[in-house]
Amino acid sequence: MIKQFTALCLLFISTHCAFSQSTYPDNNLPGDTPQLFARGILTDGLANRDFTISPKGDEIFFTVQHLRFASFILRVAKVKGVWGKPEMAPFSGVFADLEATFSADGNTIFFVSNRPLKGSQPKDYDIWKVSRGADGKWGEPVNLGPTVNTDKNEYYPSVAKNGNLYFTVEAPYGKGGEDIVVCKKTADGYAAPESLPEAINSKTGEFNAFVDPDEQFIIFGAESRAGRVGSGDLYMSKKNDAGIWQPARQLPVPINSTGLDYCPYVTADKKYLIFTSNRLRKEWDSDKAVTYDEMKNLITEPGNGLDDIYWVKFNPDW
Template identity: 30%
Template sequence: LLMVAAPVAAAGGHSPAAVQPWTPAGVSSGLFESHAAFDPVNGDLYFVRSSKSFSGWRILTSHCDGKAWTPPLPPSFAGAGLEADPWFTPDGRSLYFISSRANAGMRSKDLDIWRVDRNADGRWGTPVRLPSPVNSNEAEWFPRPAPDGWLYFGSNRPGGAGKNDIWRARESAPGQWTVENVTAVNTAGNEYEPLPSPDGRRMIVMADGGLYESRLGPGGWSARVKLGQQVNVNGSEIGALFSPSGKSLLFARDTGEPKSGEFLVWHADGNESWPPSCGAALKGS
């Protein structure tokens, strides 16, 4: 299980698992890379690249050609405006993301949740904006489906505990959604990004100060607890991704000059071979 990291040696004299850079050649750059997702169908890497100051977000994708990751390019469904937070359904047939693109000819004033489905030939179709009440008149962030059927996301809509909160939505019938606030993990501050674990029993939350963890019990989600100093170095930690086993966590951190935002991996429960490598050895690792 992914345990809360501690800055001191764990019980039994063993040191906590180390956080290591993940800097694949062709993907890592002098700009800010974050929010990775691997396509379950073909293994392609989708991620967000932005300026060094974490602005101008765009989704890019890279393919492993057997030797190296190919130069990142926008996916076929890319639109105008800001786009970020890609996430695949387990079968790879759909991808959720956020976008400020226009909808039905109307320019968006903020970021909304969109979904794009694969056609029968495996290519991406036309993205569709999720309806109200999933999307609101305010910004939505980081849509992440959970094994229990809920779609978790962040939003600064009214009715929450503070500023940005974690919410979840469930589709009871085609186009009919119920939305509720995940009150246990929210505070008077900001909670932006919810990441349910593959087994649905844990959730990583990106909030003010970095990454936190909540656990699901008989009474629902627990209050969030901040991960330790190995993970949370400067409070800029963002865009977490569990390995399929749930034993490791990939995330990004603003490491400052000259690299800006870089990927890091935390093998919290054994040194599993993940994230997937591609061809030649990873640059800088």
């Protein structure tokens, strides 16, 4: 009887651990110091950036880029509790695609692409969407149209539960440089873009915002602000009880680094902040001579100055 009870306990512990560890393709959960996310899967020394995970927790999309070639959205799927390897997203692989994000119900992905509206000639970057069919497969991408998209670039969509669409614009809706706007959802589409207030946007540049699905906080990248740590830092603004955005506060070091820190994403349970950084790992600061193998590792492994995906424990009091 004791042996049977022990076996049942071990089976429960094993099953519980397997379930909890399969939430993300990384069993090494972070603390208050950022660490590489899913090393060897989503973070492998290539220029990997931005992140979204389905509400069911079974699909991850992220971007891999190359300066001379293109930008592709990759998909990692979890099947029977086991995460697979990255593969090309079914709607990517031809044009420059990036910055996918799920709708609240998980049936639509919004993303950025320079694919043409007609013909084969790429255009500027627009926001597109692709929906899941009754068979569970992703369909054909649809451009969000001229209310959202302009003849300049639009980037980094983020969608609230009510359908309001936040994104980065180069068009003249804001206060200077790139700015963050919102297109409120309407019965027949979207209202015209509204620039977020000066608590968020400034005369320099703001970009790549993640909005809380309940629109209670927003995390975004900004450049050239007083007190900056790197070439781009992460900031967070919250709404007060009256629903007014409060002046954004810079996230602390070591979340912000001397590199570029951007593309924020907060998990649905609000436990983790996942973001992109091109920070160099500490071995680059050494004045010690390196061997050929050490040099090769420095330039091909994560932390080599290309974009990497990091995660850290989320603190709502930042």
